[in-house]
Amino acid sequence: METPTENQKNILGLQLPTDPRWADLVNISLEDILTDHAYCEQKAATSCISLIQRYPEKEKLVAELAPIVTEEWGHFRLVLFELKKRNLKLGKQRKDEYVNKLTEFQKKGGSDEERFLDKLLIFALIEARSCERFKRLSEGLNDNYLSNFYRRFMESEAGHYTLFIELAESYQDKEKVRLRWKEWLEYEKEVMTNLAVRGDRIH
Numbered sequence: 001m002e003t004p005t006e007n008q009k010n011i012l013g014l015q016l017p018t019d020p021r022w023a024d025l026v027n028i029s030l031e032d033i034l035t036d037h038a039y040c041e042q043k044a045a046t047s048c049i050s051l052i053q054r055y056p057e058k059e060k061l062v063a064e065l066a067p068i069v070t071e072e073w074g075h076f077r078l079v080l081f082e083l084k085k086r087n088l089k090l091g092k093q094r095k096d097e098y099v100n101k102l103t104e105f106q107k108k109g110g111s112d113e114e115r116f117l118d119k120l121l122i123f124a125l126i127e128a129r130s131c132e133r134f135k136r137l138s139e140g141l142n143d144n145y146l147s148n149f150y151r152r153f154m155e156s157e158a159g160h161y162t163l164f165i166e167l168a169e170s171y172q173d174k175e176k177v178r179l180r181w182k183e184w185l186e187y188e189k190e191v192m193t194n195l196a197v198r199g200d201r202i203h
Helices: 006-012 021-026 030-054 059-085 097-103 112-140 144-171 174-194
Strands: none
Touching (some): 021 112, 030 059, 030 112, 059 144, 097 112, 097 174, 112 144, 112 174, 144 174
16 A cells, blocks of 8 residues: 655645555446446536535535536536447446445534534545546556546546635634544545445545
């Protein structure tokens, strides 16, 4: 297992890098990974919509997330096009074990403010891990076109990750956000340690 690079620590904050074997597995299951990626983009769009619906009074959040909905849906269409271009099929949506494990760490009780913070941080974490995974694909795929395809996604996801952190800090005390983010990163490390390495999943 690799040690986290300074880039991963300082920019993404992730405590455990993706096992290098993951990209090797993806190379033999492109239809599966593109299918899973398509649904990840779809869920990202609907998650932003659900935040807007839940917190319409938060004007900055609504203004910042509205264009992200369009962007994520555009990504969904790009992945669909890539499947079609390669004569591959969009398979059925699968259970996202990674995201399901993350949601177990969200505060169930407490104040609405605490739950709101966790919603933003879980989205930030998913975007950060997606960015790291896309970087792996941009460097580890045998297909040059797909490598460049995923480099563009990597750059987009990095911006999304920082947006959710910035939104959290605009609505809540920055020190509180920092401490809770640290807890999330430690928990995500445990999740990643215990998940099997599979080449048919983005996460």
